[in-house]
Amino acid sequence: MTATPVLRTEHLSRRFGGLNAVSDVSLSIPEGETVGVIGPNGAGKSTLINLVTGHLKPSSGRVLIDGRDLTGARPWVITHAGVARTFQIVKPFRGMTVRENVAIGILYGPHGVRRMSHAREQATRVLEETNLADLAERAPGELSVADARRLEFAKALALRPRLLLLDEVMAGLRHREIESSLELIRTLKTRGITIVVVEHVMRAILAVSDRVVVLHHGKVLTEGRPRDVLSDPQVVEAYLGHRYAQRRTGGS
Numbered sequence: 001m002t003a004t005p006v007l008r009t010e011h012l013s014r015r016f017g018g019l020n021a022v023s024d025v026s027l028s029i030p031e032g033e034t035v036g037v038i039g040p041n042g043a044g045k046s047t048l049i050n051l052v053t054g055h056l057k058p059s060s061g062r063v064l065i066d067g068r069d070l071t072g073a074r075p076w077v078i079t080h081a082g083v084a085r086t087f088q089i090v091k092p093f094r095g096m097t098v099r100e101n102v103a104i105g106i107l108y109g110p111h112g113v114r115r116m117s118h119a120r121e122q123a124t125r126v127l128e129e130t131n132l133a134d135l136a137e138r139a140p141g142e143l144s145v146a147d148a149r150r151l152e153f154a155k156a157l158a159l160r161p162r163l164l165l166l167d168e169v170m171a172g173l174r175h176r177e178i179e180s181s182l183e184l185i186r187t188l189k190t191r192g193i194t195i196v197v198v199e200h201v202m203r204a205i206l207a208v209s210d211r212v213v214v215l216h217h218g219k220v221l222t223e224g225r226p227r228d229v230l231s232d233p234q235v236v237e238a239y240l241g242h243r244y245a246q247r248r249t250g251g252s
């Protein structure tokens with residue numbers, strides 16, 4: 001008997017007026033798998049994440065978390081089912097320190113921490129893990145782009161999710177900063193966390209994905225092993241462009 005997937009979407013669709021932002025997307029992600037989701041701007045990647053996390057309701061189709069039908073459930077219900085996410089546009093609470101931003105999620109999260117002092121202790125551990133410990137008392141507005149993205153990561157990790165959805169956590173980062181984000185994702189993989197990585201940084205997708213799904217005009221164009229998918233002529237045509245293909249075949 002095969003295990004129940006951590007995330008399953010069945011014929012998931014979302015329309016905005018006449019636009020099919022996500023169209024008939026059926027995915028099955030088993031426990032411990034890291035899936036990269038790529039596609040051109042406007043392909044529906046963030047909408048897909050928002051449909052899974054309850055930030056948008058589907059027009060049709062279903063979302064199952066660990067086999068439970070949570071289609072259209074509120075975000076906090078999805079969080080309590082073990083799902084955490086980052087936002088593409090970082091959304092810290094401005095009036096709080098970095099540590100408090102993480103602690104507040106723990107306090108209202110699924111693991112029953114009710115005392116602020118305990119939440120702060122746990123937040124400190126997450127900040128150490130995400131290399132933000134030195135910045136714990138800073139205001140989020142003082143952080144660099146890379147550290148603000150790390151804070152998003154830390155807020156999601158603080159919920160101790162089984163399924164983590166990362167929406168462009170590497171956008172705008174430098175080489176070294178990307179490497180340290182990849183290191184963190186690799187650590188989470190070894191803990192068995194199931195991860196969905198939406199990313200335009202192909203090096204990152206190749207480095208951590210067990211499988212890659214390509215979205216195009218809201219539909220799954222193709223999916224498979226990262227190197228196979230990234231050399232697929234359809235994917236090159238729709239998204240990557242020929243310069244990228246030449247670079248890859250040139251061995252970079």
Ligand SMILES: Nc1ncnc2c1ncn2[C@@H]1O[C@H](COP(=O)(O)OP(=O)(O)OP(=O)(O)O)[C@@H](O)[C@H]1O
Nearest residue numbers: 016019021039040041042043044045046047048088
């Ligand atoms: N709230 C909304 N109202 C109307 N249209 C929307 C809304 N959200 C997304 N869209 C449209 O749906 C389509 C898919 O958008 P989405 O943000 O999911 O794409 P994406 O693949 O994440 O793109 P990017 O790589 O630029 O982040 C786009 O055409 C977008 O303009």
